[in-house]
Amino acid sequence: MISYRPGRNLLEEDPYQYELQDVKEPELFRDLYSYDAIPKTVFNYRNVPMQMPAEIWITDTTFRDGQQSTSPFTVKQIVDIYKLMARLGGKRGIVRQSEFFLYSDKDRAALKECQDLGLKFPEITTWIRANEKDFELVKDAGVAETGILVSCSDYHIFKKMNLTRAQAMDKYLGIVKSALSHGIRPRCHFEDITRADFYGFVVPFANELMNLSKESGIPVKVRMCDTMGFGVTYPGTSLPRSVQGIVYGLNHHAGVPSELLEWHGHNDFYKVVVNAATAWLYGASAVNCSLLGIGERTGNCPLEAMAIEYASLRGTDDGMDFTAITDIARYFEDELGYIIPHNTPFVGRSFNATRAGIHADGMLKDPEIYNIFDTAKILNRPARVSINNASGLAGIAYWINDYYFLPDEHKIDKKDDLVVKIKEIIDAEYAAGRNSIWGDDELDSIIRSIDHNKHREFVAFGRVKKGN
Incomplete structure (x- = not known):
């Protein structure tokens, strides 16, 4: 198939339409992930073009993924942190969105109080599992967008959910259709994408999502979740570990536009910041972060790090207030009793x-x-x-x-x-x-x-x- 590519002003050929490969046995990439050894970094020498989007931004998961690793925040603390986050992001909304849990009375009260502030940015979104019971919470929350957990590796599909790929895709598409029928933007969290069969499940699933988006006229986002921090950025690395390969592949083979692509990484191998920056460089408009990098195991990408990285790549702060970074660090230490290692860049007491x-x-x-x-x-x-x-x-x-x-x-x-x-x-x-x-x-x-x-x-x- 030949199509004209806006932005590059060239005709491009994509001769293959990827379809779901509903395999009987899970693809666990044992040559890469043998579990009893350090994961291997493999090269196929295929390089993809760098294509920084016209607009890039940061999204936040402090109150969702981040809060899972700390003592629970009070409603007041969530509101205070949300206001500091808004100050950091500035009027242009470089910190564009922040996602909230909905499962407890406290979560819902915090979401409501933040909504009542009337701030344009960060836009308040939610996160749910792919089931109708959770979706009922979203309908009551008055949000325009929700994240939906759609695990995409066979580790999760076969070993955790006991489903086939076809069953998983059908389950996921059902909840996405429910969101679209209520006019809510779905943000699909492709969990464990760096251990997933990229052409056998990820691309075919993304193709189906883009078809639903076109039919409904509602954007469907794809969050590329490097759940275990396996992503690498070396030129010529192979999928499923190649960050730039994942971003390019979803954009080129599944037609997911940059503004609907978002990277979410973890720091298990010390690569979380460079992986997020690489996602920007190769075509994802959004990177998902948490304040101070809090999150499960080794944590998420530090939001303050990507705010500084934004200014480095763009040559401007675009209205961000970096002094809020210092106030956020002090709030975490003084109000939450959170211990920031003294040598942590930008926020540690001894970083400078x-x-x-x-x-x-x-x-x-x-x-x-x-x-x-x-x-x-x-x-x-x-x-x-x-x-x-x-x-x-x-x-x-x-x-x-x-x-x-x-x-x-x-x-x-x-x-x-x-x-x-x-x-x-x-x-x-x-x-x-x-x-x-x-x-x-x-x-x-x-x-x-x-x-x-x-x-x-x-x-x-x-x-x-x-x-x-």
């Missing part, structure tokens, strides 16, 4: 802090030498220095200037007598067996004990800077 004296010396001369970007301006997180046995005079001086917001004309030099005396105390502590870093309160107390008057001057500068 240095402890090495030679680095601190560079920071004293110009923060740009060792800071990834102007974190004070972009994230409202000034570069910091943590004090330990390796910080040296430069580290102590930088800490003083930073902690008390000292203006340039009052900044302390690393040769200052106060800095030398502080270092003597610190060195003595480590010589006596200390092995932990110094807290801000400890250092503040040392300065007060050494020079009370200078300490009062420092504190006064800090109050002016903070507006107190």
Whole structure:
């Protein structure tokens, strides 16, 4: 079949119409996934074209997939986080949607309170299993779109649901038709796509969904769920693990347009961010994330990471408020008691802090030498220095200037007598067996004990800077 491809302005040939292969035995790809060994990365040297969509965005699963890995959020906490998420995404809705559970009274109350805020973005959507009982909850929720779990690997179809491929497809199409009959946009979650028979089930099923979409005039979305984090992005890798191959294949062979393609990945093999970015690059408009990457096992793609990645790929923040990232991290720590590893990019307490004296010396001369970007301006997180046995005079001086917001004309030099005396105390502590870093309160107390008057001057500068 020859067809004209908008966007590329060329005629393309797709000579084969993929149909369901209703096999008797499950295809478990034992050559790739033997279970008693590390999954194999195999190459067939087939490369597909990069085709970044005209518009890309982020969707959120913090209150659905993310919340399954943490202590349950209260209604107030969900509302607070939702508002912070809206602030991060900005008026253009770069954070486009957020999905909610519907199974408990608390879930439904939180959804209703977020709806009552009247915010355009993120649009509130839901998630259900592929059955009519769950769909009744969607009809009562007043949402325009719902996710529907449609597991697509034989691991799930044969081993979990005890169905054949034909039975699974029939079951899935039935609930999608129910959604369409009520004017609700279905978002089909192709669970475990990186272990699925791509041409024997995934593409034929997507073809059926696109036919339903054309008949109804209602968009049907496909979420490509890398449930186990098996996706890889190396050029020339084979399906079903190739991220770019999956995106291209659904777009080219099943005719799923970019705006209806969404990637959802997990971080089991440390590839979650690069996999999501690759999905964007090769034709998916949406990537699904959670705040701080919370989620089952190793977690989802961190939403804040993809917000930064968006700006990197587009060259603009398109109205996003990155300072909300810092406020989100503080809310998770202070309100939820969530422990963020200190070295987590963008949100960890030490992500832009240095402890090495030679680095601190560079920071004293110009923060740009060792800071990834102007974190004070972009994230409202000034570069910091943590004090330990390796910080040296430069580290102590930088800490003083930073902690008390000292203006340039009052900044302390690393040769200052106060800095030398502080270092003597610190060195003595480590010589006596200390092995932990110094807290801000400890250092503040040392300065007060050494020079009370200078300490009062420092504190006064800090109050002016903070507006107190």
